[in-house]
Amino acid sequence: MQLTGAEIVVRCLQEEKVDHVFGYPGGSVLYIYDEVFKQDQFKHILVRHEQAAVHAADAYSRSSNKIGVCMVTSGPGVTNAVTGIATAHMDSIPLVIITGQVPSAYIGQDAFQEADTVGITRPCVKHNFLVKDVKDLALTLKKAFYLARTGRPGPVLVDIPKDITTHKCDFHYPKSVTLRSYNPVVKGHGGQIKKAVSLLLEAKRPMIYSGGGVILSDSAEQLIKLTRMLGFPITQTLMGLGGYPATDRQFLGMPGMHGTYEANMAMQNCDVLLAVGARFDDRVIGNTAHFGQVSRKIIHIDIDPSSISKRVKVDVPIVGHLPEVLDEIIRQLEAVEAKPETRHLPDWWKQIAEWRGRNCLKYTQGPDVITPQYVVEKLYEVTGGDAFITSDVGQHQMFAAQFYKFDKPRRWINSGGLGTMGFGLPAAMGVRFAHPKATVACVTGEASIQMCIQELSTCKQYRLPVKIINLNNGYLGMVRQWQEMFHGNRYAESYVDALPDFVKLAEAYGHVGMRIDKPADVEPALKAAFGKHKNDLVFLDFIIDPTANVFPMVAAGKGLSEMILAEDL
Numbered sequence: 001m002q003l004t005g006a007e008i009v010v011r012c013l014q015e016e017k018v019d020h021v022f023g024y025p026g027g028s029v030l031y032i033y034d035e036v037f038k039q040d041q042f043k044h045i046l047v048r049h050e051q052a053a054v055h056a057a058d059a060y061s062r063s064s065n066k067i068g069v070c071m072v073t074s075g076p077g078v079t080n081a082v083t084g085i086a087t088a089h090m091d092s093i094p095l096v097i098i099t100g101q102v103p104s105a106y107i108g109q110d111a112f113q114e115a116d117t118v119g120i121t122r123p124c125v126k127h128n129f130l131v132k133d134v135k136d137l138a139l140t141l142k143k144a145f146y147l148a149r150t151g152r153p154g155p156v157l158v159d160i161p162k163d164i165t166t167h168k169c170d171f172h173y174p175k176s177v178t179l180r181s182y183n184p185v186v187k188g189h190g191g192q193i194k195k196a197v198s199l200l201l202e203a204k205r206p207m208i209y210s211g212g213g214v215i216l217s218d219s220a221e222q223l224i225k226l227t228r229m230l231g232f233p234i235t236q237t238l239m240g241l242g243g244y245p246a247t248d249r250q251f252l253g254m255p256g257m258h259g260t261y262e263a264n265m266a267m268q269n270c271d272v273l274l275a276v277g278a279r280f281d282d283r284v285i286g287n288t289a290h291f292g293q294v295s296r297k298i299i300h301i302d303i304d305p306s307s308i309s310k311r312v313k314v315d316v317p318i319v320g321h322l323p324e325v326l327d328e329i330i331r332q333l334e335a336v337e338a339k340p341e342t343r344h345l346p347d348w349w350k351q352i353a354e355w356r357g358r359n360c361l362k363y364t365q366g367p368d369v370i371t372p373q374y375v376v377e378k379l380y381e382v383t384g385g386d387a388f389i390t391s392d393v394g395q396h397q398m399f400a401a402q403f404y405k406f407d408k409p410r411r412w413i414n415s416g417g418l419g420t421m422g423f424g425l426p427a428a429m430g431v432r433f434a435h436p437k438a439t440v441a442c443v444t445g446e447a448s449i450q451m452c453i454q455e456l457s458t459c460k461q462y463r464l465p466v467k468i469i470n471l472n473n474g475y476l477g478m479v480r481q482w483q484e485m486f487h488g489n490r491y492a493e494s495y496v497d498a499l500p501d502f503v504k505l506a507e508a509y510g511h512v513g514m515r516i517d518k519p520a521d522v523e524p525a526l527k528a529a530f531g532k533h534k535n536d537l538v539f540l541d542f543i544i545d546p547t548a549n550v551f552p553m554v555a556a557g558k559g560l561s562e563m564i565l566a567e568d569l
Contacts, residue, residue, distance in 0.1 A: 001170065001172055002168045002169060002171070003168065003169070003171040004031065004035075004134075004165065004166055004167065005031075005131075005134045005137055005160065005164045005165040005166065005167055005168075006032045006034065006035045006165040006166070007035050007171075007429075008134070008137050008138055008141075008169075008171055009032050009141070009178070010032070010039055010099065011138075011171060011173065011367055011512050012137075012138055012141040012142070012173055013042055013069065014039070014041045014042065014171045016145050018042045018069050019043065019066070019068075020042060020043050020044075020045055020057075020060060020061070020069070020433050020434075021036070021042055021043070021044050021045065021069045021070065021071055021373070022044075022045045022047055022052075022054075022056045022057045022068070022069070022070045022072035022430070023044060023045070023046070023047070023053050023070050023072055024046065024048075024049070024050050024051040024071075024072055024073070024077060025046075025073065025074060026048055026073020026074065026075075026077050026100060026113070027074070027100070027113065027162070028073045028074040028075075028077075028101055028102060028113065028162045028379075029071060029072070029073045029074075029077075029099075029100035029160075029162075029196065031097075031162070031165040031166055032071065032098070032100070032160075032165055034257050036254075037300075041130035044071075045091045045429075045433060045458070045462065046458065046461070047426065047429075047455060047458050048183070048454040048455055048457050048458055049080060049249075049425075049452060049455070050076075050077050050080035050081040050084070051081060051083050051084045051422065051450050051452065052084075052422075052425075052426035052429075052454075052455050052458070053070040053071075053072060053081065053084070053426075054069075054081050054083075054084025054085055054087070054088065054095070054097065054208040055084045055087065055420075055422070055423050055426035055427050055430065055432060055452070056070075056350060056426040056427065056429045056430035057069055057070040057084075057095055057097075058084060058087060058088045058093050058095060058427065058430065058432070058522045059390060059413045059426070059428070059429075059430030059431050059434075060158055060430035060431070060433055060434045061093050061094055061095060061430075062091075062093060062215075062389060062410060062413050062427075062431075063411075063430070063431045063434045064410070064434040064435070064535040065218060065259060065410070066092070066434070067094045067096055067097075067145060067148050067149055068088075068095045068430070069095070069096050069097075069098070070084075070094070070095065070096075070097055070100055070372065071097075071099075072097070072098075072100070073099070073113070074099065074100045074101050074102055074113045074114065074115060074117070074162075075102075075112075075113030075114060075115045076113065076115075077099070077100065077113075078099050078115050078117045078120065078121070079115055079120065080384070081099070082120060082124065083271040083418075083422075084122060084156050084420075085097060085121055085124050085125060086124035086235075086418055086419045086420075087415050087417075087418045087423060088154070088155045089124045089125060089126070089154055089155050089418075090124075090415075090418040090438045091212060091239060091415065091416050091417050091418070092152055092153050092154055092212065092213075092216060092240070092418070092419025093153065093154065093155065093216075094149045094153035094154065095148060095149040095154075095155040095156070096141075096144045096145055096148055096156055096157075096158065097125075097155060097156070097158070098155040098157075098158050098160065099117050099157060099158070099159045099160070099161060099426025100159075100160060100161075100162060100165075100491070101114075101117060101130070101159045101161040101162065102161065102162060102318075103161055103162045103163040104163050104164065105159040105163070106242055107161065108494055114123070115467075116513055117130070117157070117159045118130050118157075118159055119298075121157050124155075125154065125155050125156060125449060126148065126152075126153075126154030126155060126156050126198045127144075127146055127147050127156050127157075127158050128156065128157040128158070128159065128381065129143070129144065129153070129156075129157070129158050129159065130159045131158065131159065131160050131161070131164050132160075132161075132164075132212075133164070134164050134167035134168065134277060135169045137160070137169075138171060138172060138173050138174070139174060139177070140158055140352065140436045141158060142173060142174050142177045143156075143177055143179065143262070144156040144157075144158050146177050146179075147179075147182070147473070148346075149248070150184055151182070151184030151303055151304070152184075152302075152303050152304035153216055154282060161272075163256055170182050170403065171440045172421075175271055177404055177406040179289045182345035184303065184376075184477045185303075185305070185319045185320055185321075186320060186321045186324060187320055187324055187325075187405075188301070188318045188319065188320030188324065188325035188328060189318060189319070189320075190328075192316055192317065192318045193318060193325065193328050193329055193332065194332065196246045196301075196318060196329060197329060197332045197333060197336070198272070199272050199297050199299060199315075199316065200230060200299075200329075200333070201333075201336065201339070201341070202271065202272070202341060203232075203270075203272035203341060203344075204271055204341055204344040204348065205266075205269060205271040205272070205344070205348045205351075206230070206232040206233070206270060206271070206272045206273075206274070206345075207232065207233055207234075207235070207266050207267060207270035207272070207273050207274070208223075208226075208227055208230075208232050208233070208234040208235070208273075208274045208276065208279060209234075209235055209236075209237075209267065209273055209274065209275045209276070209278055210223055210234065210235075210236050210237070210240045210243050210244065210275075210276040210278060211236070211237040211239055211240040211275075211276070211277045211278025211279060212237065212239030212240050212277060212278070213240075213276065213277020213279050213303065213322055213451075214236075214240050214243035214276055214322060214409070215239065215240060215242065215243055215277075215410060216277070216410045217277065217321060217322040217323055218275075218323065218409070219243075219277070219322040219326055220234040220242070220243045220244070220408075220409040221324040222322070222323055222326035222327055222330065223243055223244055223276060223326060224244055224245070225330060225341075226326055226329060226330055226333075227244060227250055227401070228250070228480070229330065229333060229334075231250070231342070231345055232250070232274075232319070232345075233250055233251075233252050233266055233349070234250055234251055234252065235251070235252050235254065235255045235263040235266070235267060235271065235405070236251070236254060236255075237252065237254065237255065237256065237278055237281070237284055237416075238254060238256070238283075238414070238416045239416040239417075240277070240278065241254065241401060241406045241412045242406035242407065242408050242409040242411050242412050243409050245300045245404050245407040245408075246405035246407055247385075247407055249478075252266055252352065252356075252507075253361075253402070254401055254402065255267050255284055255285075255286070255560070256281070256283050256284040256286070256552050256554065256560075257283045257284075257286070257553060257554045258398045258402065258442050258551075258552065258553060258554075258555075259284075259552065260355075260360050260361065260400075260402075260552065261355055261358045261360035261552055261563060262352055262355035262356045262358075264359070264552070264560040264561065264563060265352075265355045265560075266352055266355070267285070267560055268291070268294055268560045269294060269351075269386065269419075269561075270296055271294055271295075271296050271297065272296065272297045272298075272299070273297070273298045273299070274301075274320065275298060275299065275300040275301065275302075275343040276312070276326070276355070276410060277299050277301065277302060277303075277322050278302075279302070279307045279311070280310070280311045280312045280495070280524075281286070281309070281349065281417075282311070284558060285311070285312065286554045286557075286558055286559050286560050286562075287535065287557055287558060287559045288311055288312060289559075290558070290559025290560065290561075290562070291559065291560065292312070292313075293559070297315045297316070298312065298313075298314040298315050298316070299314070299315065299316040299318065300314040300316070300317055300318065301318045301320065301322060301325050301326075302318075302319065302322075302538075303319070303320065303321055303322065304319075305317075305319045307399065309424045311378045312334050312393065319336050324465065326417065329496070331362065345378060346411075359566055360552050360563075361402055361403070362566070363566070365424065365519055366518060366519070367520075368518075368519070368524060369517070369519070369544075369545045370517065370518070370519050370542055370543065370544045370545065371519075371542045371544065371545050371548055372395065372396065372399045372471045372473075372542075372545070372548050373399055373402070373403050373548075374413065374465060374522060375399075375469065375471060375522055375542050375544065376399050376400055376402075376403040376404055376469075378522050378523050379401050379404065379443070379469060379526060380404045380405060380419065380494075381523075382523065382526040382527055382530055383439055383441065383530060384408060385404070385405055385406075386408075386411075386439065387411070387438075387439040387441050388410075388411050388413065388428075388431045388435065388438050388439070388440045389404055389406075389411065389412055389413065389440075389441055389442075389443060390413040390414065390423070390427040390437065390441070390442045390443070390555050391413075391414040391423075391424050391430045391442070391443045391444065392415075392420075392421050392423055392424035392426075392432060392442075392443075392445060392448030392449065392451075393414070393415055393419045393420060393421050393423065393469070393478075394421070394447070394448060394473040394476070394477050394478040395444050395445065395473075395477035395478050395481065395548070395549070395550050396443050396444060396445045396448070396469075396476075396477070397414055397443070397551045399471070399550065400412075400414075400443040401414075401441075402550075404443075413428075413431055414427075421447065421448040421451045421452025422448060422452040423448075423452075424443065424444045424448060424449070424452075425442050425444070425449060425452050425453065425455045425456070425459075425466075425468065426452050426455050426458075427442070428440050428442040428464075428466040428468075429455060429458060429459060429462075429464055429466070430464055432465075432522065433462075433464075439467075439530065440464075440466045440467070440471055441466065441467040441468075442466055442467070442468050443467065443469045443471065444468060444469065444470055444471070444498055445470065445471050445472065445477055445497055446470060446471075446474065446502070446541075447476050447477075447496050448455055449468065449470055449502075450500075453505075456506065456509040456537070456539075457507075457509060459509075459511070459537050460509055460511065460537070464537060465531065465534065465535050465536055465537055465538075466537055467529050467537070467540065468506075468537070468538070468540060469540055470502060470540060470541045470542060470546050471542055472502070472541055472542060472543050472544060473544050473545065473548065474495065474496055474499065475491075475494055475495055475496060475546055476493075476494040476496060477493075477548075478550070479494040480486060480494045480495075481549045482559040483548065484549070485549075485553075485555070485564075486555070498553045502515070502539055502541040502547065503515050503539070503541060505539075506537070506538075506539035511536065511537040511538065511539060512529075512533050512536045512537065512538045512539070513538075513539045513540070513541065514528075514529070514538065514540050514541065515541045515543065516540060516541065516542050516543065517542075517543040522542065525540055525542070535540045551564065551566040552564065552565050552566075552567055557566070
């Protein structure tokens with residue numbers, strides 16, 4: 001059966017059981033779009049900007065554990081998508097990006113809308129391909145899906161010249177694929193696991209530190225079982241929130257630059273640290289020299305061998321798929337008669353209780369000015385803690401991470417590694433397509449929301465009833481905080497002047513807008529948005545305290561125990 005390249009692309013997506021493709025058409029992909037139009041096995045979602053297409057596909061994947069798929073045209077279509085691709089790459093999100101390219105004969109001749117897609121995206125993808133022969137197209141797409149989902153996941157790009165989409169060949173989609181140079185390790189080394197178990201049994205001041213790898217590998221169940229079996233305290237990174245229930249007493253909160261006092265102090269003073277699917281990011285451990293001041297044994301489990309001992313030297317490296325490695329650790333712990341050094345744990349928990357007593361997230365909500373923490377706490381109460389929460393990047397992101405207690409994995413969708421403003425709204429769209437009946441809220445700020453605000457049009461077209469929680473302080477909030485604390489109150493270009501009337505703007509797109517500027521109106525507005533207006537997109541513009549800062553805070557170059565607390569100022 002001979003098919004055109006365009007037909008092959010569509011058939012491959014159908015073979016992979018793709019349900020949604022996010023994209024924006026253009027000249028180089030028109031033959032593919034023509035074939036998309038003729039079929040009904042998957043749905044194409046028309047966004048209003050290519051960056052949003054990738055963010056939506058990214059969040060679709062994060063919230064569902066499916067591979068996100070997006071399609072854009074050549075030249076500016078690709079370059080507009082790069083921010084989204086880099087966002088997914090930094091957070092290890094499995095995507096397949098199909099890009100159009102100028103005809104093969106024009107490549108390298110500065111043709112209209114030509115861009116070196118392979119060269120431009122090479123640093124921010126797991127792998128990319130330029131298809132030079134239609135006979136290679138089906139196999140290449142199979143490789144792309146395989147590479148995206150296996151090992152350490154990530155975005156894979158397939159660049160297809162326009163003429164390839166018109167050429168014909170016999171179609172065969174392989175059931176499986178192997179790559180000689182790519183064989184991710186799945187099973188952890190038995191000897192290393194045995195060493196890890198021995199250290200865990202001997203620990204006197206233990207700590208579990210889990211990251212986004214737990215979410216991506218769907219190993220929350222094993223992590224919960226292990227943590228409760230050991231009785232150890234646990235902290236989770238920004239990307240790992242929800243991997244262990246935030247309402248459980250063993251959870252100490254998030255670590256790092258804006259982590260809790262108790263989590264950071266426990267990280268810094270433990271004698272055995274079990275790192276699970278985390279990468280010792282600079283925003284998590286602060287200054288590496290400071291982190292190394294305290295002698296501790298470190299066990300590090302990760303699917304990616306290049307992440308181990310990259311920033312911090314570890315004692316017991318274990319490369320493998322987290323669910324399998326954790327299952328084996330649990331099995332060995334269950335098999336031994338000796339239990340962890342439980343006689344020491346009460347003293348360790350007593351010390352942790354003292355650190356917790358600092359109540360580092362305490363804030364005061366007065367009668368006149370809305371505090372951002374209060375809005376997030378009320379959002380948690382009104383949604384019963386069961387919503388999918390997306391966010392943009394800035395102070396609002398940290399307030400959401402600190403005050404919305406995530407008890408389930410894949411409910412917290414945010415840009416961690418790249419820190420991409422504009423992520424939140426298209427991400428909320430992607431989540432809603434993955435979970436059509438779910439409650440979805442986007443926590444954002446007045447600056448971030450304007451980065452991709454055109455997607456209010458997409459939300460109108462597809463009737464997506466997401467709730468936008470705009471924490472409006474009239475500033476680039478995190479920039480202003482740093483300028484206040486480290487730049488002598490010189491607010492260079494951090495004030496967002498000439499803001500739109502967000503209520504009227506939301507209404508102009510056909511949605512519901514609310515402006516809330518009194519603390520007493522916060523809860524009623526949220527209840528109305530999730531109740532009376534359950535089936536509408538509601539833009540809630542909360543006018544918040546412009547001086548509110550995120551605490552605790554570890555300044556750049558400082559160590560985990562050198563936190564600045566609100567009470568210290």
